[in-house]
Amino acid sequence: MPSTPPATPRAGVDLDTSSATIQADAVAQRLAAEKANEAAAAAQRLERERQAARDAALARALQAEEEATAAAKDRAAAAQRASEALARAAKERAAAAAAVAPEPSGAAPGGTSAPPPDLRAAMLHHEAVALLQLHAQAVAVSNIRNHVTTILDVDSGNFNRWRDQFLLILGKFSLQDHVREEPPAPIPPDWARMDCVVKSWIVATLTDDLGEIISAQGSTARHAWLAVESQFLGNREARSIHLETRFRNFVQGDLSVTDYCRKLKKMADDLTALGEVVTDRTLVLNVIRGLNERFSHVGTLLRHARPFPTFLEARDDLILEELTMETRKDAPATALAASTTPSPAPASSGTGAGGNSKPPNNRRSKRGGGGKGNSGGGPPGQGSRPTGGAQQ
Numbered sequence: 001m002p003s004t005p006p007a008t009p010r011a012g013v014d015l016d017t018s019s020a021t022i023q024a025d026a027v028a029q030r031l032a033a034e035k036a037n038e039a040a041a042a043a044q045r046l047e048r049e050r051q052a053a054r055d056a057a058l059a060r061a062l063q064a065e066e067e068a069t070a071a072a073k074d075r076a077a078a079a080q081r082a083s084e085a086l087a088r089a090a091k092e093r094a095a096a097a098a099a100v101a102p103e104p105s106g107a108a109p110g111g112t113s114a115p116p117p118d119l120r121a122a123m124l125h126h127e128a129v130a131l132l133q134l135h136a137q138a139v140a141v142s143n144i145r146n147h148v149t150t151i152l153d154v155d156s157g158n159f160n161r162w163r164d165q166f167l168l169i170l171g172k173f174s175l176q177d178h179v180r181e182e183p184p185a186p187i188p189p190d191w192a193r194m195d196c197v198v199k200s201w202i203v204a205t206l207t208d209d210l211g212e213i214i215s216a217q218g219s220t221a222r223h224a225w226l227a228v229e230s231q232f233l234g235n236r237e238a239r240s241i242h243l244e245t246r247f248r249n250f251v252q253g254d255l256s257v258t259d260y261c262r263k264l265k266k267m268a269d270d271l272t273a274l275g276e277v278v279t280d281r282t283l284v285l286n287v288i289r290g291l292n293e294r295f296s297h298v299g300t301l302l303r304h305a306r307p308f309p310t311f312l313e314a315r316d317d318l319i320l321e322e323l324t325m326e327t328r329k330d331a332p333a334t335a336l337a338a339s340t341t342p343s344p345a346p347a348s349s350g351t352g353a354g355g356n357s358k359p360p361n362n363r364r365s366k367r368g369g370g371g372k373g374n375s376g377g378g379p380p381g382q383g384s385r386p387t388g389g390a391q392q
Contacts, residue, residue: 075136082132087125131174135194138173144201152228153207159232160273162205170198179225195221202228233274240274243267247278251290257318261287265311284314295321 141147147169150162170176178198184191198221203211206228214227247267252260264287268278288299298321302314309317 079129079133079136082129091121134173135175135190138175138194138197141197141201144169144204148201148205151205151207152210152232154210154213154231159228160269166202166205169201178221180222182222183220199224236274240271240276243271243274244276247271247286250286252292252295254292257295257315257322260290261311261315261318264290280311281308283311284309287311287314287318291318294325 145151148162148165150158150165152159152162167176167179170179175194175198178195183195187195202221202224203215206214210228210231213231214224247264250264250267255263264283268283271278284302288302291299295318298318302309302317
Protein backbone atom coordinates (compact mmCIF):
# COMPACT_ATOMS: atom_id res chain seq x y z
CA MET A 1 0.00 0.00 0.00
CA PRO A 2 1.57 3.27 -1.03
CA SER A 3 2.41 5.63 1.75
CA THR A 4 1.11 9.33 1.94
CA PRO A 5 3.75 11.77 0.83
CA PRO A 6 4.86 14.27 3.49
CA ALA A 7 3.43 17.85 3.50
CA THR A 8 5.34 20.29 1.40
CA PRO A 9 6.54 23.68 2.71
CA ARG A 10 4.12 25.48 0.27
CA ALA A 11 1.17 25.02 2.60
CA GLY A 12 2.97 26.86 5.40
CA VAL A 13 3.77 29.79 3.10
CA ASP A 14 0.12 30.12 2.02
CA LEU A 15 -0.97 30.13 5.64
CA ASP A 16 1.45 32.90 6.52
CA THR A 17 0.26 34.97 3.52
CA SER A 18 -3.38 34.64 4.52
CA SER A 19 -2.58 35.69 8.08
CA ALA A 20 -0.69 38.78 6.82
CA THR A 21 -3.59 39.71 4.55
CA ILE A 22 -6.04 39.42 7.40
CA GLN A 23 -3.88 41.60 9.59
CA ALA A 24 -3.50 44.20 6.82
CA ASP A 25 -7.27 44.29 6.31
CA ALA A 26 -7.76 44.73 10.05
CA VAL A 27 -5.28 47.61 10.11
CA ALA A 28 -6.95 49.23 7.11
CA GLN A 29 -10.35 48.91 8.71
CA ARG A 30 -9.03 50.37 11.94
CA LEU A 31 -7.49 53.32 10.06
CA ALA A 32 -10.72 53.88 8.12
CA ALA A 33 -12.71 53.80 11.34
CA GLU A 34 -10.33 56.28 12.95
CA LYS A 35 -10.60 58.62 9.93
CA ALA A 36 -14.38 58.36 9.99
CA ASN A 37 -14.40 59.15 13.70
CA GLU A 38 -12.13 62.15 13.09
CA ALA A 39 -14.37 63.40 10.27
CA ALA A 40 -17.46 63.00 12.44
CA ALA A 41 -15.77 64.84 15.30
CA ALA A 42 -14.71 67.64 12.93
CA ALA A 43 -18.25 67.91 11.58
CA GLN A 44 -19.65 68.06 15.11
CA ARG A 45 -17.10 70.66 16.10
CA LEU A 46 -17.93 72.76 13.00
CA GLU A 47 -21.64 72.48 13.73
CA ARG A 48 -21.05 73.55 17.34
CA GLU A 49 -19.05 76.56 16.12
CA ARG A 50 -21.79 77.51 13.66
CA GLN A 51 -24.41 77.16 16.37
CA ALA A 52 -22.33 79.27 18.72
CA ALA A 53 -21.86 81.98 16.07
CA ARG A 54 -25.59 81.93 15.26
CA ASP A 55 -26.48 82.18 18.95
CA ALA A 56 -24.03 85.05 19.42
CA ALA A 57 -25.46 86.89 16.40
CA LEU A 58 -28.99 86.39 17.67
CA ALA A 59 -27.94 87.63 21.09
CA ARG A 60 -26.35 90.74 19.59
CA ALA A 61 -29.44 91.35 17.45
CA LEU A 62 -31.66 91.01 20.50
CA GLN A 63 -29.45 93.42 22.42
CA ALA A 64 -29.56 95.93 19.56
CA GLU A 65 -33.34 95.65 19.40
CA GLU A 66 -33.56 96.24 23.14
CA GLU A 67 -31.30 99.28 22.83
CA ALA A 68 -33.40 100.62 19.94
CA THR A 69 -36.58 100.07 21.97
CA ALA A 70 -35.07 101.83 24.94
CA ALA A 71 -33.92 104.74 22.75
CA ALA A 72 -37.39 104.98 21.22
CA LYS A 73 -38.93 105.00 24.69
CA ASP A 74 -36.48 107.69 25.81
CA ARG A 75 -37.28 109.76 22.75
CA ALA A 76 -41.02 109.31 23.27
CA ALA A 77 -40.62 110.21 26.94
CA ALA A 78 -38.61 113.30 26.01
CA ALA A 79 -41.24 114.33 23.48
CA GLN A 80 -43.95 113.73 26.06
CA ARG A 81 -42.09 115.82 28.65
CA ALA A 82 -41.59 118.57 26.10
CA SER A 83 -45.27 118.44 25.17
CA GLU A 84 -46.28 118.61 28.82
CA ALA A 85 -43.92 121.51 29.41
CA LEU A 86 -45.35 123.39 26.43
CA ALA A 87 -48.85 122.65 27.66
CA ARG A 88 -48.01 124.03 31.08
CA ALA A 89 -46.46 127.09 29.48
CA ALA A 90 -49.57 127.64 27.35
CA LYS A 91 -51.78 127.19 30.41
CA GLU A 92 -49.78 129.65 32.48
CA ARG A 93 -49.73 132.11 29.59
CA ALA A 94 -53.50 131.84 29.31
CA ALA A 95 -53.86 132.31 33.06
CA ALA A 96 -51.64 135.39 32.92
CA ALA A 97 -53.69 136.84 30.09
CA ALA A 98 -56.93 136.13 31.96
CA ALA A 99 -55.57 137.84 35.07
CA VAL A 100 -55.05 141.15 33.28
CA ALA A 101 -58.11 140.90 31.01
CA PRO A 102 -61.11 143.16 31.85
CA GLU A 103 -64.33 141.75 33.26
CA PRO A 104 -66.72 140.63 30.50
CA SER A 105 -69.77 142.86 30.03
CA GLY A 106 -72.82 141.72 31.94
CA ALA A 107 -70.83 139.97 34.62
CA ALA A 108 -70.89 141.31 38.12
CA PRO A 109 -67.63 142.18 39.82
CA GLY A 110 -66.26 139.12 41.42
CA GLY A 111 -68.54 136.90 39.30
CA THR A 112 -67.80 133.25 38.77
CA SER A 113 -68.08 133.17 34.93
CA ALA A 114 -64.82 131.75 33.50
CA PRO A 115 -63.19 133.31 30.41
CA PRO A 116 -63.48 131.44 27.08
CA PRO A 117 -60.69 128.95 26.28
CA ASP A 118 -57.64 130.40 24.63
CA LEU A 119 -57.84 128.84 21.17
CA ARG A 120 -54.79 130.68 19.96
CA ALA A 121 -52.69 129.24 22.78
CA ALA A 122 -53.83 125.72 21.87
CA MET A 123 -52.87 126.27 18.24
CA LEU A 124 -49.48 127.62 19.29
CA HIS A 125 -49.00 124.58 21.47
CA HIS A 126 -49.80 122.22 18.59
CA GLU A 127 -47.47 124.10 16.26
CA ALA A 128 -44.68 124.03 18.83
CA VAL A 129 -44.98 120.26 19.25
CA ALA A 130 -44.96 119.70 15.48
CA LEU A 131 -41.94 121.99 15.09
CA LEU A 132 -40.09 120.12 17.83
CA GLN A 133 -40.69 116.80 16.08
CA LEU A 134 -39.53 118.19 12.70
CA HIS A 135 -36.36 119.53 14.23
CA ALA A 136 -35.67 116.15 15.85
CA GLN A 137 -36.02 114.52 12.41
CA ALA A 138 -33.69 117.13 10.87
CA VAL A 139 -31.01 116.39 13.45
CA ALA A 140 -31.33 112.68 12.61
CA VAL A 141 -30.47 113.27 8.91
CA SER A 142 -27.09 111.58 8.52
CA ASN A 143 -26.32 112.45 4.87
CA ILE A 144 -27.87 115.56 3.36
CA ARG A 145 -26.69 114.53 -0.12
CA ASN A 146 -29.45 111.95 -0.17
CA HIS A 147 -31.89 114.88 -0.23
CA VAL A 148 -29.85 117.56 -2.06
CA THR A 149 -28.26 115.68 -4.95
CA THR A 150 -26.75 118.73 -6.69
CA ILE A 151 -23.21 119.58 -5.58
CA LEU A 152 -22.00 123.13 -6.15
CA ASP A 153 -18.56 123.92 -7.58
CA VAL A 154 -16.87 127.27 -8.05
CA ASP A 155 -17.41 127.16 -11.82
CA SER A 156 -20.64 125.14 -11.91
CA GLY A 157 -23.77 126.54 -13.50
CA ASN A 158 -26.35 124.55 -11.54
CA PHE A 159 -26.87 127.05 -8.73
CA ASN A 160 -30.60 127.37 -9.45
CA ARG A 161 -31.15 123.63 -9.16
CA TRP A 162 -29.12 123.49 -5.94
CA ARG A 163 -31.06 126.39 -4.43
CA ASP A 164 -34.43 124.86 -5.30
CA GLN A 165 -33.49 121.50 -3.79
CA PHE A 166 -32.06 123.12 -0.68
CA LEU A 167 -35.11 125.31 -0.08
CA LEU A 168 -37.35 122.26 -0.48
CA ILE A 169 -35.50 120.31 2.22
CA LEU A 170 -35.50 123.38 4.49
CA GLY A 171 -39.24 123.77 3.99
CA LYS A 172 -39.75 120.09 4.75
CA PHE A 173 -38.19 120.54 8.20
CA SER A 174 -39.47 124.11 8.71
CA LEU A 175 -35.99 125.66 8.74
CA GLN A 176 -36.35 128.35 6.06
CA ASP A 177 -35.90 131.16 8.57
CA HIS A 178 -32.27 130.18 9.10
CA VAL A 179 -31.35 131.28 5.55
CA ARG A 180 -34.00 133.93 4.84
CA GLU A 181 -33.97 135.97 8.05
CA GLU A 182 -31.32 137.42 10.30
CA PRO A 183 -30.55 135.57 13.56
CA PRO A 184 -32.69 136.62 16.55
CA ALA A 185 -31.17 138.58 19.38
CA PRO A 186 -30.48 137.07 21.81
CA ILE A 187 -29.99 133.69 20.10
CA PRO A 188 -31.91 130.86 21.86
CA PRO A 189 -30.01 127.59 22.43
CA ASP A 190 -32.42 125.54 20.32
CA TRP A 191 -32.14 128.01 17.43
CA ALA A 192 -28.33 127.88 17.64
CA ARG A 193 -28.35 124.06 17.48
CA MET A 194 -30.60 123.99 14.42
CA ASP A 195 -28.55 126.73 12.76
CA CYS A 196 -25.49 124.52 13.10
CA VAL A 197 -27.45 121.73 11.39
CA VAL A 198 -28.45 123.98 8.46
CA LYS A 199 -24.93 125.34 8.02
CA SER A 200 -23.49 121.82 8.04
CA TRP A 201 -25.97 120.95 5.28
CA ILE A 202 -24.83 123.93 3.21
CA VAL A 203 -21.14 123.05 3.56
CA ALA A 204 -21.78 119.35 2.85
CA THR A 205 -23.33 120.17 -0.55
CA LEU A 206 -20.34 122.25 -1.71
CA THR A 207 -16.98 121.16 -3.05
CA ASP A 208 -13.91 121.61 -0.88
CA ASP A 209 -12.71 124.78 -2.64
CA LEU A 210 -16.09 126.47 -2.47
CA GLY A 211 -16.65 125.24 1.09
CA GLU A 212 -13.45 126.96 2.25
CA ILE A 213 -14.57 130.23 0.65
CA ILE A 214 -18.01 130.04 2.26
CA SER A 215 -16.88 128.93 5.72
CA ALA A 216 -14.58 131.91 6.07
CA GLN A 217 -17.33 134.48 5.46
CA GLY A 218 -19.64 134.05 8.43
CA SER A 219 -20.59 132.01 11.44
CA THR A 220 -24.31 131.39 10.84
CA ALA A 221 -26.25 129.57 8.15
CA ARG A 222 -27.63 132.92 6.94
CA HIS A 223 -24.10 134.23 6.36
CA ALA A 224 -23.11 131.04 4.50
CA TRP A 225 -26.25 131.25 2.34
CA LEU A 226 -25.57 134.88 1.42
CA ALA A 227 -21.96 134.00 0.62
CA VAL A 228 -23.11 131.29 -1.81
CA GLU A 229 -25.55 133.68 -3.47
CA SER A 230 -22.84 136.31 -3.76
CA GLN A 231 -20.51 133.77 -5.34
CA PHE A 232 -22.99 132.87 -8.08
CA LEU A 233 -25.20 135.96 -8.35
CA GLY A 234 -22.70 138.70 -7.50
CA ASN A 235 -21.71 141.16 -10.23
CA ARG A 236 -24.95 140.24 -11.95
CA GLU A 237 -24.71 142.81 -14.75
CA ALA A 238 -21.28 141.70 -15.96
CA ARG A 239 -22.27 138.03 -15.77
CA SER A 240 -25.48 138.77 -17.68
CA ILE A 241 -23.60 140.59 -20.47
CA HIS A 242 -21.07 137.80 -20.81
CA LEU A 243 -23.69 135.04 -20.80
CA GLU A 244 -26.02 136.85 -23.19
CA THR A 245 -23.15 137.36 -25.64
CA ARG A 246 -22.45 133.64 -25.56
CA PHE A 247 -26.15 132.91 -25.98
CA ARG A 248 -26.53 135.16 -29.04
CA ASN A 249 -23.35 133.91 -30.76
CA PHE A 250 -23.65 130.19 -30.00
CA VAL A 251 -23.82 128.00 -33.13
CA GLN A 252 -24.32 124.29 -33.65
CA GLY A 253 -21.11 123.43 -35.48
CA ASP A 254 -20.51 119.68 -35.20
CA LEU A 255 -22.82 119.20 -32.22
CA SER A 256 -25.81 116.92 -32.44
CA VAL A 257 -29.25 118.47 -32.28
CA THR A 258 -29.78 117.14 -28.74
CA ASP A 259 -26.52 118.62 -27.36
CA TYR A 260 -27.02 121.89 -29.25
CA CYS A 261 -30.53 122.44 -27.91
CA ARG A 262 -29.53 121.38 -24.40
CA LYS A 263 -26.67 123.90 -24.23
CA LEU A 264 -28.88 126.74 -25.51
CA LYS A 265 -31.63 125.87 -23.03
CA LYS A 266 -29.07 125.85 -20.21
CA MET A 267 -27.86 129.33 -21.18
CA ALA A 268 -31.45 130.60 -21.29
CA ASP A 269 -32.13 129.20 -17.82
CA ASP A 270 -28.96 130.82 -16.43
CA LEU A 271 -29.94 134.16 -17.94
CA THR A 272 -33.39 133.86 -16.37
CA ALA A 273 -31.78 133.20 -12.98
CA LEU A 274 -29.77 136.41 -13.41
CA GLY A 275 -32.94 138.39 -14.07
CA GLU A 276 -32.74 138.42 -17.89
CA VAL A 277 -35.84 136.49 -18.88
CA VAL A 278 -35.52 134.66 -22.23
CA THR A 279 -38.89 133.91 -23.80
CA ASP A 280 -39.62 130.66 -25.57
CA ARG A 281 -39.90 132.46 -28.92
CA THR A 282 -36.49 134.09 -28.47
CA LEU A 283 -35.01 130.69 -27.60
CA VAL A 284 -36.47 129.12 -30.76
CA LEU A 285 -35.18 131.99 -32.93
CA ASN A 286 -31.67 131.50 -31.53
CA VAL A 287 -31.90 127.77 -32.17
CA ILE A 288 -32.81 128.43 -35.81
CA ARG A 289 -30.12 131.09 -36.22
CA GLY A 290 -27.29 128.84 -35.04
CA LEU A 291 -28.13 125.75 -37.11
CA ASN A 292 -25.43 124.46 -39.43
CA GLU A 293 -25.83 124.09 -43.21
CA ARG A 294 -27.35 120.63 -43.01
CA PHE A 295 -30.45 121.98 -41.24
CA SER A 296 -30.80 125.30 -43.12
CA HIS A 297 -33.91 124.16 -44.99
CA VAL A 298 -35.51 122.97 -41.75
CA GLY A 299 -34.74 126.34 -40.20
CA THR A 300 -36.52 128.07 -43.08
CA LEU A 301 -39.60 125.90 -42.58
CA LEU A 302 -39.60 126.58 -38.84
CA ARG A 303 -39.36 130.35 -39.38
CA HIS A 304 -42.39 130.38 -41.68
CA ALA A 305 -44.46 127.94 -39.60
CA ARG A 306 -47.81 129.26 -38.38
CA PRO A 307 -48.34 129.12 -35.48
CA PHE A 308 -44.74 129.63 -34.51
CA PRO A 309 -43.38 126.41 -32.92
CA THR A 310 -42.40 126.13 -29.28
CA PHE A 311 -38.92 125.10 -28.22
CA LEU A 312 -39.95 121.49 -27.62
CA GLU A 313 -41.69 121.26 -31.01
CA ALA A 314 -38.70 122.76 -32.84
CA ARG A 315 -36.29 120.43 -31.07
CA ASP A 316 -38.41 117.37 -31.91
CA ASP A 317 -38.59 118.40 -35.59
CA LEU A 318 -34.83 118.87 -35.77
CA ILE A 319 -34.16 115.52 -34.09
CA LEU A 320 -36.49 113.80 -36.56
CA GLU A 321 -34.70 115.47 -39.47
CA GLU A 322 -31.34 114.37 -38.07
CA LEU A 323 -32.52 110.75 -37.90
CA THR A 324 -33.84 111.02 -41.47
CA MET A 325 -30.47 112.31 -42.69
CA GLU A 326 -28.68 109.38 -41.10
CA THR A 327 -31.09 106.96 -42.78
CA ARG A 328 -30.55 108.61 -46.17
CA LYS A 329 -26.80 108.51 -45.71
CA ASP A 330 -26.86 104.76 -45.06
CA ALA A 331 -29.20 103.96 -47.97
CA PRO A 332 -26.90 105.13 -50.90
CA ALA A 333 -23.99 103.21 -49.40
CA THR A 334 -26.05 100.02 -49.48
CA ALA A 335 -27.21 100.69 -53.06
CA LEU A 336 -23.65 101.44 -54.18
CA ALA A 337 -22.38 98.20 -52.69
CA ALA A 338 -25.08 96.29 -54.57
CA SER A 339 -24.39 98.07 -57.90
CA THR A 340 -20.62 97.47 -57.79
CA THR A 341 -20.95 93.68 -57.63
CA PRO A 342 -18.72 92.29 -60.47
CA SER A 343 -20.53 90.60 -63.39
CA PRO A 344 -19.03 88.34 -66.10
CA ALA A 345 -17.74 90.34 -69.12
CA PRO A 346 -19.30 89.51 -72.56
CA ALA A 347 -17.17 87.78 -75.15
CA SER A 348 -15.58 90.25 -77.59
CA SER A 349 -14.36 89.54 -81.10
CA GLY A 350 -11.90 92.43 -81.07
CA THR A 351 -8.88 90.51 -79.84
CA GLY A 352 -5.47 91.82 -80.55
CA ALA A 353 -2.14 90.15 -80.73
CA GLY A 354 -1.54 87.72 -77.99
CA GLY A 355 -5.25 87.01 -77.51
CA ASN A 356 -5.85 89.94 -75.14
CA SER A 357 -9.04 91.98 -75.53
CA LYS A 358 -9.45 95.60 -74.47
CA PRO A 359 -12.72 96.51 -72.70
CA PRO A 360 -14.89 98.94 -74.61
CA ASN A 361 -14.86 102.63 -73.68
CA ASN A 362 -18.52 103.20 -72.85
CA ARG A 363 -18.18 106.94 -72.38
CA ARG A 364 -16.64 107.50 -75.80
CA SER A 365 -19.14 105.20 -77.46
CA LYS A 366 -22.02 107.10 -75.84
CA ARG A 367 -20.68 110.36 -77.25
CA GLY A 368 -20.49 108.77 -80.68
CA GLY A 369 -16.72 109.15 -81.04
CA GLY A 370 -14.75 106.46 -82.88
CA GLY A 371 -11.61 104.95 -81.57
CA LYS A 372 -9.86 101.76 -80.73
CA GLY A 373 -12.00 99.09 -79.33
CA ASN A 374 -15.21 100.77 -80.39
CA SER A 375 -16.43 97.84 -82.44
CA GLY A 376 -18.98 95.93 -80.47
CA GLY A 377 -18.26 97.95 -77.32
CA GLY A 378 -20.94 100.68 -77.43
CA PRO A 379 -24.64 100.56 -76.78
CA PRO A 380 -26.99 98.86 -79.23
CA GLY A 381 -27.07 100.67 -82.56
CA GLN A 382 -23.63 102.19 -82.13
CA GLY A 383 -21.28 99.32 -81.41
CA SER A 384 -21.93 97.74 -84.84
CA ARG A 385 -21.76 101.04 -86.74
CA PRO A 386 -18.78 100.80 -89.17
CA THR A 387 -16.21 103.51 -89.47
CA GLY A 388 -15.99 105.68 -92.52
CA GLY A 389 -13.04 103.83 -94.11
CA ALA A 390 -14.47 100.39 -93.59
CA GLN A 391 -17.82 101.35 -95.10
CA GLN A 392 -16.29 102.24 -98.42
